[in-house]
Amino acid sequence: MMRAKSWEDDMKASSICYPAAVLLVLVGMVWGIQMAMSQDHSAMPAHAHLNLLGWVSLFLFGIFYQSHPAIDRSGLARAQVYVWILGTVVLTVGVGLVHTDHPVGDPIAAAGSLIVLLGMLLFGWLVLKGRSDEQTAGRRLTPAE
Numbered sequence: 001m002m003r004a005k006s007w008e009d010d011m012k013a014s015s016i017c018y019p020a021a022v023l024l025v026l027v028g029m030v031w032g033i034q035m036a037m038s039q040d041h042s043a044m045p046a047h048a049h050l051n052l053l054g055w056v057s058l059f060l061f062g063i064f065y066q067s068h069p070a071i072d073r074s075g076l077a078r079a080q081v082y083v084w085i086l087g088t089v090v091l092t093v094g095v096g097l098v099h100t101d102h103p104v105g106d107p108i109a110a111a112g113s114l115i116v117l118l119g120m121l122l123f124g125w126l127v128l129k130g131r132s133d134e135q136t137a138g139r140r141l142t143p144a145e
Contacts, residue, residue: 011078012065012066012072012073012077012078013061013062013065013071013072013073013074013077013078013080013081014061014062014063014065014066014072016078016081016082017058017059017061017062017065017081018058018059018062020054020058020081020085021054021055021058021059021062022055024050024051024054024055024058024085024088025051025054025055027050027054028047028050028051028054028055031043031047031050032047035047042099042100042101043096043099043100044099045095045099046092046093046095046096046099047096049088049091049092049095050088050092053084053087053088053091053092053116054085054088054092057084057088058081058084058085058088061080061081061084061123064127065077068130070130071126071129071130074126076122076126077126079122080119080122080123080126083115083118083119083122084116084119084120084123086115087112087113087114087115087116087117087118087119088112088116089112090108090111090112090115091109091112091113091115091116092112093105093108093112094106094107094108094109094110094111094112095109095112097109
């Protein structure tokens with residue numbers, strides 16, 4: 001019995017990375033403008049985390065995934081991207097709270113850090129697995145002449 005094709009079958013990790021990266025950098029830019037206008041830069045470390053994890057890292061993930069189409073189409077790659085986005089948002093909120101003198105931010109930042117770590121471990125596994133798969137694919141047996 002064949003399964004009906006869903007929208008997720010066509011969804012690539014890179015197609016999630018790029019728009020999410022743009023959205024998060026726009027939030028970071030607006031936040032930076034707000035900090036400049038208010039002359040209160042106490043949340044600057046959170047702003048920096050958002051831009052680095054949300055813009056730079058996500059965009060780099062997208063480039064990697066796009067250059068490795070088999071991985072790009074995998075459900076694990078999509079899961080890695082969603083984990084990374086969640087971790088980035090949670091970590092940014094936590095760090096923002098910590099640096100604006102809200103102690104409740106410490107456990108939130110800690111949880112976000114662990115989620116981001118999980119996202120990076122998933123990415124590392126995909127990179128290493130993809131590399132070994134590419135090396136194995138290059139060693140195809142050919143019949144002797």
